Amino acid sequence: MGLLSAMQGFVVIAIIIGTGYATARLNIGGPSAQMVLNRYAFFVTNPFLMFAILSKEPIANIFNQSIVVAFFSAVATGALFLLLNRLFFHMGPADATVGTLNSLYLNSNNIGLPIATYILGNPTLVAPILVMQQAIFAPIALTVLDYAATGKISFKRALGQLLRQPLLIGSLGGILVSVISARTGFYPIPKFIYDPIYMIGQAAVPMILMAFGMSLHGTRPMENKSSRPAVIAVTVLKNVVMPLIAFLIAFFIMEFRGKVLYACVVLAALPAGQNVYNFAARYNVGTTFARDGVLISTITSPSVIALIAALLD
Template identity: 35%
Template sequence: MSGVISGFTVIFIVVGVGYVLGRTRVIGDHAHEVLSRLVFFVFTPALLFHSMVTSDLSVVFSATLVIAGGSAFLMGVVYVVIARLWLRRAVPELVIGGLSASYVNSVNLGLPIAIFVLDDASFIAPLLLFQILIYSPVALLALDLTALDRDSGRSLLRDSLVAPITNPIVVGGLAGLAFSLIGWTPPAAVMSPLKMLGDASVPAALLAFGLSLTGVAVFKKGQSPRRDIALASVLKMVVMPLTVYAVARWGFGQKGEALFAQVVIAALPTAQNVLVYATRYRRGQILARDTALITTLASIPTIMVIALLLA
């Protein structure tokens, strides 16, 4: 239980610093957008490359990859179907909402909880790999094709082929995986600066999240897409953990510590990366911001209840 409290304390402190910076305008009026772009174009690609190169891939290709990754993708699809049929949202908002309902905060909260609560950081690795190499590329490709302006002379097929290899996050993850698969690690002179830049990804994303809260009211009537946020939050914090419990227990026969770990991972809140993506493409920012905040607050009692029931 102390690990849960410690992990959330770290997050709230850094987000609080970002909020104070935003309120005081110490780093300017456009700090949120600039910081988000740094996270998107520099810090996160460096983090993904370094993480993939230094990871033991044999640990991540396991049942957890299917359970965690499959449930996350399922929640995203469920959101898209419901929001499309019920709320009639455009594709970019559907993508951001689907990510908000399923993209797990696997780094800045997942890793501390995996270490302090589950006593094994490898529990989070399969989901991290799925989100980096499969989920993010698919979502970012959809956003590249639907949220960005395309010249009339460019074909959708060309955009589909070019978008993945020009997205820095996708390139960083795939390049790191390629180096890991061939078993070659770049020299320390290359890896050290990449590690330094990658280490800035999590705190910068949290600071950007805190900056985004400045001068806004969460769930504000008339400005916030309340139904979208409520749908994404319920899917993320209620449906996803229950789905993982059912699949892990009755589909894979897991119990004890393994089952507990699966459900805790599913109950992690929406990652701040979703807000970074929303800011980059200028679509669904309020949806991503409010869902991330609500699920972060809701995950504290949720994980505590899971710990009492399953630990």
């Protein structure tokens, strides 16, 4: 029953992506609609969502031992893509960054939350991944993409880039409120302030998914023959290699068993996050590669998660 509910979550996501595609096909919103949605999600709704989720989460749930598995399995998978790129694909910094993100960046929001809820029975399991990706992987990747777009980089600029990331600011703000709540015993944000933050944040997922759907209009997935091997590689890395690495780390190094082991492997099998496309679109680099990697891994992920459920649950 839990697996069926999770598959229904994928259907919900497909419907929203399809709505974005239909919107673009009907030219609703004009030619700049996709860009506007991407920018609004990047600067407004995503940070609000992260703040709303993390501020309400007990700090002990945000940071737990499962983050060790998530971090090292992601780093190992990203390193494997960089190795493959050096040996076979020979992409530039921008596309290589997008490929690395497609290999290791989990869709922890709009797919991770339903799967954690319906399959794993605990939506807070995605909280450490949210923090890890926003506080570590996203700032590094965005700094590289910024360099690819501007051709300039310095330590001062990199630090400023890190501090200017809306997603990171929203995440750190939420963590700070969570710490205050744990210390004082009550939630310090008044309801009349939290409610609009939460409401705006709720728009993040449909905005990103609809923008992603809009990007599909007028193009065909995998139409760029030169990038097909790389797209296939990131899909295999994301959907097969990363959960396998997570299993090895969780089972043999962390000595997790039962539900904890199962959760680590299922979460590692999540598809690449739509934020990867959002990041690429923000800097107008590697957008086709990002779109194809996200789309193909999203299509194949349910089958992999079903197999993991059959083997470990």
